[in-house]
Amino acid sequence: MARSDSVAGAAALRALRQRRGLSLAGCARALLEQARLLAHPPSRLPTTAGLMRSLSRWEHHSAPVLPSERHQLLLAHLYARTPAGSPALGPGSDFSELLLALACMGAGAAQLRLLRENVTRTLTSSGIALHVLLPSAVQAALGDPARLDEEVAAQLATAVSQVRDQLDRLPFARLQLMLAPIVEASRQLLAGPVPERLVPELHTAAVSVFCLAGRLAFETHDDAAARAHFAEATRQARLLPAGSPWRPLVHLDHALVALHSSAGAGTARQLAQAAAREAHHCPDPAVRAWANGWLASLAARCGDHRAAATALHRAAHDTHSPADDTPVGPAGLVFGPQHLTGFEAVCRLYTGQPRTAYDDLSTVPHTAADTRGQAQHAIVLTQRATALVRAGEPRSAAELLHHSLDTAPPHTSRITTRRIQWAWHELTPWQTEPFVTQLGNRLLTTLL
Template sequence: MEDKAAAATTFRRLRRRRGLSLAGLARALTATAAELHHPPLPAVASVQRSVARWESGIPTLPDERYQLLLAHFYARMPSGATSLGPGTDFAEYLHALNLLGESERRTSEIRTLVLRAATDAGGGMLALLAPAVHASLASALDNPARADERTIAALASVVTDVNAEVGSLPMVRLQLLLAPAVEAARRLLAGDLPQPLTSQLREVAIAGMTLSGRLAFETRDDAASRALYVDATQEAGQLAQPWRQASVHMSHALVTLYSTHGLDEARRLVDQAVRTARTGESTVVRARAHALQAELAAREGHERQAQAALGLAWYDMEADHTGDPSSSSFSAGHLRGFEGVCELYVGDARVAHDRFAKSAADLKTPREQVQRAIVTTDQALARIRLGDPRSAADLLHECVAAASSTGGRVPALRLRRVRKELRPWRREDWVADLDDHLMDVLGT
């Protein structure tokens, strides 16, 4: 009950902060609905009664339509700029929804929808920052000696927020959101930054450059991707945190695997990641490094090496991850996908299919949508190997939608590879339907 009372107080405070009466907020929501081309709201008097219920002694949770309209309204500052960062009206509003019992998943979805609208309108990195941080960041960029912990935390929050939206927003939008934060980190590191802040900022820069390298790859800018990974590797080498170095090597290895011919360079990066991860603080990063090592061994036809690396990956995956600095970066669901790939290349296609199915079932969050599309595409390939091409085509329709919504390059590459395996059935209607879907959505 205390949570509900606190939520009602927040709703009331947010409204009054904007200088609005109950009827004023009702009219504002009606105008917001019209601006967003949503269905018209009821009469203002009816909307006003809803507003009053949210602020009453026993407040009710706004329905999904009003939740989104309130989100758009409170995301926009009086100046007209969008602001979603910590300490903003928008952040307070989402917290109030949680206090009323709304799920974290739903509030994350609301945030994504509002962020998508902000990028539609040309909004950038500043939308992810609290208004109070704008001036301090501008001051720090003008003179890095003025930077403080709040400046570093603000840039870190941008990298975290963009990373959280992978799978929810198109890669090109995420790249545009992230690029200013990476450039700001570069400029601050190159300046006369207060010494105690250097390591903190370097961690932010490494994470931002690594993610930006991946996004550049996804948007088919391989030259920029390579340059970003080189920078991230150099910065990581200056920190006594081997797990960060290994993470950069692994991300670089994955994009190298799909952007160059042959496996030599990807193998070199993966082997380097394994060596570095063995001396690091993260067993999760070690597990991921061994999983990548297993996949490359399988692609080269080395069954024993692949199985040995998988065994090491599971050993690290099943360890206690309390205090692991990268505990959320890799999961058993991801590892089952790697098992499936190994079985596909050097094992049993039926076992591979089951591993892929289990992996796809485990990868449920929006952040895992890209990986789920990759795994499901590989599952379709396993079905072809098992003599069930029509069922594989049905599965590929799901993958086309996922590849389109995220703009992911790897799912698209995997789709083209599996489509080639369907050539013996190219005259079948169900293959023609798949080709139409591919052309309509991906233009390929």
């Protein structure tokens, strides 16, 4: 961490305090109040004088010191609300500026993520923070459409990403509450007069908003609302120019939900076909590869081996294609050989090659360091278990399903649950065996 970055972070901390009209003593008292609200043991509460000395070290003009994790938590809860007491975590808020300042001073990404999760969990559990992630610029544009500009669309997209980042970390019902004001803000902005230059950005943000709303409705078992949200996302995507990555991606998001709902693999395959058609016009090879990979896996599930092989061939071609000089896909979207291997394994699973599928799935790397990685690893384990059942090894399959339950994150998604249920149904011929009944009892306890 460069010294200049640390000094800049300290200056940002000082500016935050001064903008609120807080002296060192006033800020120390405010932090002590946060500690009391968070029920810190009285014996561990620092003194006002001690906190003033700490503040001086954090804000030092030439050799600042990064606040300890405990003090970072107090600062986070202090700046998570406006001076008037309203929750505010969105872009442009004091809370966001605090995280940037701490990052400059050397706080790691994992620690900052934990801070955001801790504060978000505390605020939303109180039931009073429906607008906690609505950026200030968006609120201003809702009150005065003349203030709608590029920053509003960008902040709307960022707010959606912040909610999406909490998938598998917070209860889905709570995430719905967090997203609700963003959905309503999107509707209001789309209904008002939008400058021509802002139309693509606003429609792109809206697609992301309604796709996530559809996913969350699905996770809370409201399939009718999920379909309505995805229909709106599709309408917004069609207003984007041909070649936009969001035109195929909205279909892929919808296909994932359809596959695990009552709609089933047939509807999911139709959505994947629509995604592949749209992706054909997209210059981003990662988007094309994802679309064809999903189409291949769904065609295999539906018993169409030839279509699966054709789509896999196209995905393989795009896996090794260089990206366009001007990236057009969503930030961070990649498709590499490991993703291709995963789709190939799923296709083999449904085309009568379970042992090969198991071996391929065993080589798929996973990152279980966070909840998103844990969820994906749990799904891969269920696919491997299915392969073992079809290869005639039910006992080993049951052991893998136990491991999958151990791996799944605390707020297990409906998608992960459905995958485990599918694998469990593969064990029906052995339902009287003790190792199957034991697994069944645990599934009832864990998933219900």
